[in-house]
Structure formats: structure tokens, C-alpha cells
Amino acid sequence: MAVFTPVSLDDLTDWLTQFSLGKPLAVKGISSGIENSNFFLTTETGEYVLTIFEKLTFEQLPFYLELMRHLADRKVLVPAPVANKNGDILHALHGKPAAIVSKLEGSSQLDPQPVHCAAVGAMLAKMHLAGQDFPIQQPNLRGLDWWRETTPVVLPYIPEDAQHLLRAEIHTQEAFAASAISHQLPRGPVHADLFRNNVMFVGERLTGFFDFYFAGCDTWIFDVAVTVNDWCINLQTGELDEARVRALLDAYHAVRHFTPAEKAAWRPMLQAGALRFWLSRLYDFYLPREAEMLTPHDPTHFERILRERINKPVPDLF
Numbered sequence: 001m002a003v004f005t006p007v008s009l010d011d012l013t014d015w016l017t018q019f020s021l022g023k024p025l026a027v028k029g030i031s032s033g034i035e036n037s038n039f040f041l042t043t044e045t046g047e048y049v050l051t052i053f054e055k056l057t058f059e060q061l062p063f064y065l066e067l068m069r070h071l072a073d074r075k076v077l078v079p080a081p082v083a084n085k086n087g088d089i090l091h092a093l094h095g096k097p098a099a100i101v102s103k104l105e106g107s108s109q110l111d112p113q114p115v116h117c118a119a120v121g122a123m124l125a126k127m128h129l130a131g132q133d134f135p136i137q138q139p140n141l142r143g144l145d146w147w148r149e150t151t152p153v154v155l156p157y158i159p160e161d162a163q164h165l166l167r168a169e170i171h172t173q174e175a176f177a178a179s180a181i182s183h184q185l186p187r188g189p190v191h192a193d194l195f196r197n198n199v200m201f202v203g204e205r206l207t208g209f210f211d212f213y214f215a216g217c218d219t220w221i222f223d224v225a226v227t228v229n230d231w232c233i234n235l236q237t238g239e240l241d242e243a244r245v246r247a248l249l250d251a252y253h254a255v256r257h258f259t260p261a262e263k264a265a266w267r268p269m270l271q272a273g274a275l276r277f278w279l280s281r282l283y284d285f286y287l288p289r290e291a292e293m294l295t296p297h298d299p300t301h302f303e304r305i306l307r308e309r310i311n312k313p314v315p316d317l318f
């Protein structure tokens, strides 16, 4: 169960008059979210997704919603926020921040083939380019500073060999962040959580990226690494699947050429992508939020991926 704030048709009758969406016809809670309360909303004008934000604040949300609007305006396939009659895209419902966005067609492709990975790579490159002139700055809130803060919190809970790995990787990432290569990496708004469950497909046709609520400004290559670490692996072992990696990277490169600095950064970024999700999963596993209702994701999955990226060859970026 993951509707934390219930919403009924009655609640929406007055509230929806601020939009030009007609009358509400149906509202149905979506059970699969873990961060927010999400609803499929049908009105006289079509189908939408209504989100009530449970943790993000009115101050934090403009970055995410304006980014989606910016990308949608530039034909990147993402949910478009729906503005009310005053042009506002951030609203309040039951005292919490809320937004309505367009509903993407299709469903997640949880067993991706090279053709799906290619579609994701091409759209990701298009998204990075389209975000270049986005005017709002917000750092990736799950970046190096957060890794540094979180490491000492989770260290006491994990076995000694994992402690060694975690300390060594933080050291590697700090050294990399201080390097000349790191400063040459192209950056801008990134999705930062582009897993299979955050992309919709109808068959082989990609219909959109969603769940932008971990987005922030970071290096584009970090975003590519996070994506490859989920889309292009053997889920049991964490090993990279060469055919899917090639399909995703080549399709990305065809839209935006990777740079020599990105090529040099590729392995450390794959490690960084694994570290980021190992840490968040460790945190959620050992320090679950009060009244947490969901089974936390398995942290050892990303520990395995991190060891793989450190110890095994990785395919060249281009």
C-alpha cells in the first residue's frame, strides 16, 4: 500500500475548477510508488497522473516540475505538468504540495533487449542536450556530499569486507572528483534514477521517462552510468551485458558524441553509479523511515555491481 494521502472524487470536484480539465470522472490510487501518493485521474479532457508529494517541499519542487515542463516543451518524452488557469504547475491539496502531469502510455519493460536499451540511450542524450539551457540550478542531492555523510551512518551495520569496500570507494570517488578529468566532464540537469521502472514502452516504442524526483545538476556521464547499471546487466550477477551496453551507448553517442574526458571517466562513473544506490539501499535497509510500509530494496545487489565494475573489464564508451 503506497497511497499515503487518500483523495476522493469529492475532494477533487472544487479543486479541479482551477484547471481547464473539465469535471473529474475517476480517481484511482497507484500502489507501486514508494515516495509519494500517486493517482490515475480521468477527467472530461483525458487521463492524467495526480501526485501528492509526501517529502519534497514547496521550495524544492519547482526545480523538478519546471525541468519536466522545459523538457516536454523541447519534445523530450516526459510527463508534461498541467498548468492551472494562472499558469501555475505546483499546487496544494490536503495541505501538501501536489501536481498533475500527463499520463504516459504503456508499461515498464523489465526484461529489456538491445532495441529497448538503444531507445533509452537516444532519448537520454536528447534529454541531456535539451536540458542545457534550463535556468534553475539544483545539485544532485544524492551526490558526493551525501555519500560522505551517509557512509559513517551505515558502516556500523555492515560486515568488515563491505566496510573496507565502502571506505575504499569513497576514497576513490573523492580522488576522482578532485581530478582534472572530473572538471572537464560536461554537466547539466540529469535524471539520476533512470531505472527500468521509470521508463514506459509500448512494445519497442519508448513513450517516456518519468519519476524525476531525484534529478539534479551533475555530470551527464554519471546519468549514463546509473542507467547502464540497471538496463544492461545480468540481474543475478551484476555483470554487464555487452550487447545491451553497446546498444545503449552507441545510440546515445549517435545523438551526442561522448568526449575523451567522459571516456576516461567511464569506469569510475560506473563505480559511482553503483556506490550511490548501494548507499541509499543500505540506509533504507538499516534505518527505515518510521511507519515504512514497504520491503526495502536489496543493498547487496549494488555491492555486487560495485565489485564487478572495479574488478572486471568494462566496455569502452565509444
Ligand SMILES: Nc1ncnc2c1ncn2[C@@H]1O[C@H](COP(=O)(O)OP(=O)(O)O)[C@@H](O)[C@H]1O
Residues within 6 Å of the ligand: 030, 032, 033, 034, 035, 036, 037, 038, 049, 079, 101, 102, 103, 104, 105, 197, 210, 211, 213
Ligand atoms: N506520468 C505517468 N504516466 C503513467 N504512469 C505513471 C506516471 N507517473 C507515475 N506513473 C505510475 O505510477 C507508479 C509510481 O510512480 P513513481 O513516480 O515511481 O512513484 P514514487 O516516486 O512514489 O516511487 C509508476 O510505476 C507508474 O506505473
Ligand SMILES: N[C@@H](CCOP(=O)(O)O)C(=O)O
Residues within 6 Å of the ligand: 034, 035, 193, 195, 197, 198, 211, 277, 280, 281, 297
Ligand atoms: N531506483 C532506486 C530506488 C528509487 O525508487 P523509485 O521507485 O523512486 O525509482 C533503487 O532501485 O534503489
